[in-house]
Amino acid sequence: MDKYKFERHELMYGPHFNESCATEVVSHMVNEDGTKGAHWTIEQTTAFANQYGVSLTSGKFNKYDWFVVLNMIRSDYYRFILGATNSDNPKHFVELAKAWLNDKDVEDGKTWNYFKYVVCGAHHEDEEEEEYEYYYPRKKHYEEDDYYTEREIRTRRPYRISRY
Template identity: 40%
Template sequence: MHKYEDYIDIVDGDEMKEDEIDCIVCGALEKLKAHDEDDYEAAMMKIHCVAHGPHFDEHLAKKAVSEMKNVDGTTGEHWTVEETTRVMDQNGVHANKYDWYYLMNMLHSDYSHLWGEDVAQYVKFAKAYINDPDAGAGKVFYLWRAGKHHH
């Protein structure tokens, strides 16, 4: 048998065959999920990164934020994507809007006992964090991934 990639090359452009292979791969991933959740999660994370790079998309950002345990005893988001995107644009921040949404909510989740509702304080910190010259493009995303492995 060929490698998977060889088969993909062979059917390239034949939409029906591409769809059929997709179905087979999806079935195999579901079996993997049932057998080994960690391997499945790792495979899906690689697929996510191929699609989006080391960044959140809307679905993953909202899921990550919904799981936050906030210092004030609440869980989940403090600001919506629309609110954080407006603040991002108002402050001239150039970043993935879902990374920014996650970061702003994470900062509020962890530091609201220090900064209260002083939005400017969160923005100042988030801007410095996201623009850190030592960090690569995926800094916010990798921060979340690292935190998931310590729970």
């Protein structure tokens, strides 16, 4: 998606998926179990939400966000859930998806923004230099600064690690 498609989508739907975008994104998921695409349909994920008390009308996410996240969790964490619980019961994936979506640090649109900035690699064009410096202090001057050890420079840490 290019910048204008993101903007148009957000004007129409806010920072949330719609049905066609959600099904398109999920169709490209490469799953840990060797399959590709959705493990569950929108109807199935909506039924799981109802069964396990997930509100799809809270405003933080909608049923299409839920569909994307539940399939993403199943796609990316299948082996972990199977190993940790000895079961691929949907309730385990539902609980992890609920925790991911109900992140208290993010108010609205976490799924859409994850797709936009992490999966698609879109950039914040309106981000100012001060904000960059706040989140990544001194990052621009690593190689020139004797204060950092070679290991710290290689791991790109923006702070000195205590050796004590």
